[in-house]
Amino acid sequence: MAELSNQLMAAAVLLYLAAMICYAGEYAFGKRSRVGRAAVRPAKQLVGAGAPVDPVPDDVEPPVTAKRDRGELVGKIAVGLNVVAVLLHLGGLVTRGVAADRMPWGNMYEYILATTFIASAVWIGIVLARPAVRHLGLFAALALVVMLGAASMIAYTPVGPLVPALHSYWFIIHVSTIIIGSGIFLIGAVPAAMFLIRNGYDEGKRRFPYTLGKHVPNAVSLERLTFRLHAFAFPLFTFGALIAGPIWAEASWGRYWGWDPKEVWAFISWIVYAGYLHARATPSVKRTVATWIALLGFLTMLMNLFGVNLFFEGLHSYANAG
Amino acid sequence: MTVIEERQAPASSPPPRRPNRAWALLRNSWRQLTSMRTALVLLFLLAIAAIPGSVFPQRSVNAERVTQYYQAHPDLAPWLERLGGFSVYASPWFASIYLLLFTSLIGCVVPRLLDHVRALRQAPPDAPKRLDRLPQSAPQWSRSGAPAEVARSVAEGLRRRRFRTKLRQRDDGSWTVSAEKGYLKETGNLLFHTALLAVLIGVGFGHWYGWHANRILIGGNEMGFCNTLTQYDDSTLGPRVHPADLPVFCLRLSDFDASFQETGQPKSFSATVQVSQDNSPYETRKFTVNDPLRLDEANVYLLGHGYAPVLKYTDRFGVSQTKIVPFLPMDAMQTSEGVAQFPDVNIDPKTDKRDPTLQVGFEGMYLPTAPTDGTARSIFPAENNPMLYLSAYRGDLGLDVGTPGSVYSLNQGQIASGDLKKVSDARPYALKLGGTWTLDDGSKLEFVGTRPFATLSIRHDPTQALALAGAVAGLLGLMLSLAGHRRRVWFTVQENADLAGSPGSSGGTLVTAGGLPRTDYPGFSDEFKALVKAAEEGTP
Ligand code: HEM
Numbered sequence: 001m002a003e004l005s006n007q008l009m010a011a012a013v014l015l016y017l018a019a020m021i022c023y024a025g026e027y028a029f030g031k032r033s034r035v036g037r038a039a040v041r042p043a044k045q046l047v048g049a050g051a052p053v054d055p056v057p058d059d060v061e062p063p064v065t066a067k068r069d070r071g072e073l074v075g076k077i078a079v080g081l082n083v084v085a086v087l088l089h090l091g092g093l094v095t096r097g098v099a100a101d102r103m104p105w106g107n108m109y110e111y112i113l114a115t116t117f118i119a120s121a122v123w124i125g126i127v128l129a130r131p132a133v134r135h136l137g138l139f140a141a142l143a144l145v146v147m148l149g150a151a152s153m154i155a156y157t158p159v160g161p162l163v164p165a166l167h168s169y170w171f172i173i174h175v176s177t178i179i180i181g182s183g184i185f186l187i188g189a190v191p192a193a194m195f196l197i198r199n200g201y202d203e204g205k206r207r208f209p210y211t212l213g214k215h216v217p218n219a220v221s222l223e224r225l226t227f228r229l230h231a232f233a234f235p236l237f238t239f240g241a242l243i244a245g246p247i248w249a250e251a252s253w254g255r256y257w258g259w260d261p262k263e264v265w266a267f268i269s270w271i272v273y274a275g276y277l278h279a280r281a282t283p284s285v286k287r288t289v290a291t292w293i294a295l296l297g298f299l300t301m302l303m304n305l306f307g308v309n310l311f312f313e314g315l316h317s318y319a320n321a322g
Numbered sequence: 323m324t325v326i327e328e329r330q331a332p333a334s335s336p337p338p339r340r341p342n343r344a345w346a347l348l349r350n351s352w353r354q355l356t357s358m359r360t361a362l363v364l365l366f367l368l369a370i371a372a373i374p375g376s377v378f379p380q381r382s383v384n385a386e387r388v389t390q391y392y393q394a395h396p397d398l399a400p401w402l403e404r405l406g407g408f409s410v411y412a413s414p415w416f417a418s419i420y421l422l423l424f425t426s427l428i429g430c431v432v433p434r435l436l437d438h439v440r441a442l443r444q445a446p447p448d449a450p451k452r453l454d455r456l457p458q459s460a461p462q463w464s465r466s467g468a469p470a471e472v473a474r475s476v477a478e479g480l481r482r483r484r485f486r487t488k489l490r491q492r493d494d495g496s497w498t499v500s501a502e503k504g505y506l507k508e509t510g511n512l513l514f515h516t517a518l519l520a521v522l523i524g525v526g527f528g529h530w531y532g533w534h535a536n537r538i539l540i541g542g543n544e545m546g547f548c549n550t551l552t553q554y555d556d557s558t559l560g561p562r563v564h565p566a567d568l569p570v571f572c573l574r575l576s577d578f579d580a581s582f583q584e585t586g587q588p589k590s591f592s593a594t595v596q597v598s599q600d601n602s603p604y605e606t607r608k609f610t611v612n613d614p615l616r617l618d619e620a621n622v623y624l625l626g627h628g629y630a631p632v633l634k635y636t637d638r639f640g641v642s643q644t645k646i647v648p649f650l651p652m653d654a655m656q657t658s659e660g661v662a663q664f665p666d667v668n669i670d671p672k673t674d675k676r677d678p679t680l681q682v683g684f685e686g687m688y689l690p691t692a693p694t695d696g697t698a699r700s701i702f703p704a705e706n707n708p709m710l711y712l713s714a715y716r717g718d719l720g721l722d723v724g725t726p727g728s729v730y731s732l733n734q735g736q737i738a739s740g741d742l743k744k745v746s747d748a749r750p751y752a753l754k755l756g757g758t759w760t761l762d763d764g765s766k767l768e769f770v771g772t773r774p775f776a777t778l779s780i781r782h783d784p785t786q787a788l789a790l791a792g793a794v795a796g797l798l799g800l801m802l803s804l805a806g807h808r809r810r811v812w813f814t815v816q817e818n819a820d821l822a823g824s825p826g827s828s829g830g831t832l833v834t835a836g837g838l839p840r841t842d843y844p845g846f847s848d849e850f851k852a853l854v855k856a857a858e859e860g861t862p
Contacts, residue, residue: 161583167590168612224844231804235797243793252612254534254623254779256786257525259383259411264376271369275362277804282358300369312376313387 001099002159008092009113009152015085016120016145022078023137027215029071075134079127082141086120093117099159105175106162108309112151116144118183126187126225133191133225135216140190147186154310170248177240181233182301185273188229189298192291195222199288223287227280230294234273241266261312265304272297355422356429364423371419375410378402382409424522431515438508445488446502449812453836458811458850460835463858464818472831473497473815476857480811483853496816504809507841510802517796524789533559533568534781538648539575539595540630541773545646546574546596549620549780569619569782571599576606578627578774586655586702593624593776619782626651626777628658631688631710632770637667638763648775649688650730655700658688660730665721668765681719683742684767685732686712686750696752710769711750714761717742808840811853833857 093113097104105114123140126133162171194216201213216222245266246256257263276297279290308314354360379387388408392399406413453459465472473489477499480487485501492498535557537547547553549571559565577594591611596604599617609615615622628651636642649660661683668680691702692709718741720733736742751759758768818830835854839846 160585161587161589163588170612224842227842235801235804238797238800243790243797246793247790248612250786251614252623254614254621254625254781255783256789259375259380261376264372268369268372271365271372275365275369278358278362278365282362284359285362308376 001095005092005095005099005159008088008095009148012085012088012092013145013148013152015081015088016141016148019078019081019085020138020141020145022074022081023134023141026071026075026078027135027138029074075137078137078141079124079134082120082127082137083124086117086124089113089117089120096159100161102162103172103175105179106160106166106171107155107157108305109151109155109157111175111179112147112155112305114179115183115186116147116151118180119147119187120144122184122229123187123190133217133221136190136194136222139194139216140187143186143190150306154306168248168252170244170251174240174244174248177236177244179240181237181240182305184229184233185237185298185301188226188233189295191222191229192226192294192298195219195226195291196288196295198222223291226291226294230273230276230297234277237273238270242270261308261314262304265300265308269297269300269304272300352429355426358430361423361426361430364419364426367419368416368423371410371416374407378407378410380408380410382412420522424519427515427518431512431519434508435512435516438505438512441508442505446486446500446810448488448490448500449498449814449836453812453814453834456812456836456838458837458839458847460850460854462832462834465831465833465858467831469495469497469815469817469831472833473499473813476813476815476833477501479856480853485811494816496814499813499815500810501812502808502810504807504840506802507806507808508803510799510804510806513799514796514803515799517792517799520792521789521796524785524787524792527785528560528783528789530560530562531785532781532783533557533563534779536625537778537780538628538775539573539778540646540648540775541575541578542646543574543576543596545773546572548572554780569599569617570601571597571617571620572604573597573622573778574604575774575776578776580627580704580774582703588703591624591627593627595622619784621781623779623781624776625779628656628775628777629688629690629705629708629772630775631660631662631772633662633684634768634770635662635664635667635682636766636768637664637669637682638765639668639671641667641669641671643667644770646773653700654703656690656703657698657700658690659686660688661685661732663719663721663732665719678718678722679741680716681721681742682765683715683719683732684712685715686710688772692752698750705772708755708772710753712746712753712759712767713744713750714746714759714767715742716745716763806841807843807846809837809843809846809849810840811835811837811850813857 093104093110096110096113100106104110119140123137123144127137194213197209198213198216198219200210202219245263249258249263250256272293276290276293279285279293280287379391381388391402391408402408406415410416450456454461467475470491477487477489480499480501483503485503486505487499487501490498490500535551535554537554539545539547549568551557551559551565551568574596575593576596579590579592579594581589583589592608593610594606594608595615597607597615597617598604607615609622609624611624614624628648630646630648632644632646634642634644643664643666645662645664647660647662649658651658663681663683665681666676667682669676687698687710689698689700689707689709689711690704691700691706693699693701694707698711715732715737718736720736720742732742737744745762753759753767753769755769755771758766760766813833813835815831815833818832835850835857837846837850837853
């Protein structure tokens, strides 16, 4: 089973790569597609910070051209590959759980596997509901491949049982909600970054990386997608890290909060994401500034995952890499 | 989100007198402090201020590592100490940030709370003059029926969609329907921020009125203890807790179960204890790692376990003494370190005088499963091949001096000064279970057996339930706040003047509509269209 899990994961990564290449193909062809059109959309919508704005009609079909058709086809293939990759990813996760006879999130490697799965599944959900965001696919797939690559390179751990401290139903509740929250934060960082790039492009910046903004969906919808994902993930993360975590810590270690390095960084992430929601709700703070805060939040999540696990010593026993 | 900016400035005219400078400054500072920008800045400061606590060892988390840090960085450590680097979360600068933040929070929440209560009690405001200037509007349409009737049916439809609705008649006989929805968003937001205060109070009071202590409890009835400070290896009482306030209970460890994987990874631990609370008879209770022993006003947590060798020393006069000494585990396989000290031995029965140079101490390691090759590392955490590796010392143990030393190592000062001499070989002596070691002076040490011990943390936090309730309420408020959308719609209904005079008409009615989302709400245009459609057709 453990072997099967590894093979499934390897296949999933390959398919993510293939999907990424196809997304890139569409991205390149897509100059005249709906994405391109979005670029010339009047900037009027940008002033609507907080004010009522009609949803951008992403899905209006532009006149068909051969080139666009090809781009569209490649894009659809990309989504198809992506869907298969997610299924393999899920398979890899499930077989790992079966092999270990427990939930597959008992160490850093499994944690990343599960988080990227959530990110990937949410991404597929978004793309199927709103095909126009497909042009983010290149960047979404890139983020997933990088995370999975990091997981297998620095965190791979053979299947093993849990230490007694993890034998608790809070292990399921606490870790799963944090994984779901983090997965959504992870995928939310993609439109956040692309919004900043796109916004820079719209403002006339033509240097790298702003040039990447040429073919992505328009800034307003990127920003809104960013907010939606973060607003959804934040309560989940709050529950997992600041309620379920302390409840379990109380039962297990005798105190609900003790400033263990993992707790410190969860606190920091929470504060930063709360700062993002605040900033976005404050009309005098620019949307770009708010979005930078969201990205900063994601960096603190990465710090907690990699930095704290690898460099700090703490009580979280599943924090051990390999 | 525009809620705050929308709050009207007090309409009062400027005071006639020249405003007091100090007062103005104070008022401006307060206004600054309670602004969202300040809240943002303070949030960031708090996040940044939390970082050093994860970089430097914290005394409250692990005092041992602070000591190690002092040894590793003798120059830097005292400076860090002065800056509060080893107790970041109790430092004045950390406290000042969160206290400012919470002051700002109160200053922000209270006026909003009052506004919100007012808004909840008021009817939605009357329609603006020109609905077509609103973000959402519908072109005028006509409907059959008298204006009053139409207005009422529109209002009814809105009410059914859980809008708070107000019907007004204007002087010219036309009607307006004002409706608002989404009050829960603001309610949730206020609940969330108020709940944060509850959490802070819960945490703060827990710190003042709580206490905790640690103790190693060795198996066996005679090794039990009762809850008094002197019985603890270390303890911390909150500033408002007096030692006499501690609840009365006694604990004895009757059994400790540990099971392991083949790899030596632990599978499960559980401790069986005898408990007596308030001097009642002992009863048997069992607890494990994730399931503490909950007593009245105290919880007992199982943090770890180990072995305490039972050592019988028979001195040169043939008098024996038995000690049960916990050896502290140093690795996952329970290779453990410890000492056994016998200060009251080798007392000559003739003179009955204690010779301080004839005290005896043993220092070394205990291996629950010693490898066959003689390496001094345990290879399994359960006791498959117990072995003690000990060195013997004789002389003045230095226990009487009164300086509290570690009970897990001999007094190094005495060894350095030569008052305590090693009397065994350079290599520690290997003592099997049941084995006896005869020292150079004819005295003997017998390894009688071992007892399990449990490392316990005993804690009481009277307000942790408040902190939890605050956190849960906060989450609820947060979800309401993030999911809600505050919006207003208006309908104006007037008589169709063109039709009014024409024969055979019952008097038609003209309706217009407008909508204003008060927070970012992409779905509003769809909702507005649906509302207009319902009003057009007269179906609620
Ligand atoms: C303890 C620190 C604080 C934290 C962790 C925090 C967190 C949050 C979060 C997560 C939100 C977004 C969710 C929501 O809309 O309810 C929010 C909204 C808000 N916060 Fe705070 N907050 C804090 C302090 C403050 C302070 C000091 C103020 C006042 C200056 C404030 C005023 C607001 C306002 C007005 C909103 C609503 C924005 C809107 O209308 O959508 N908060 N806060």
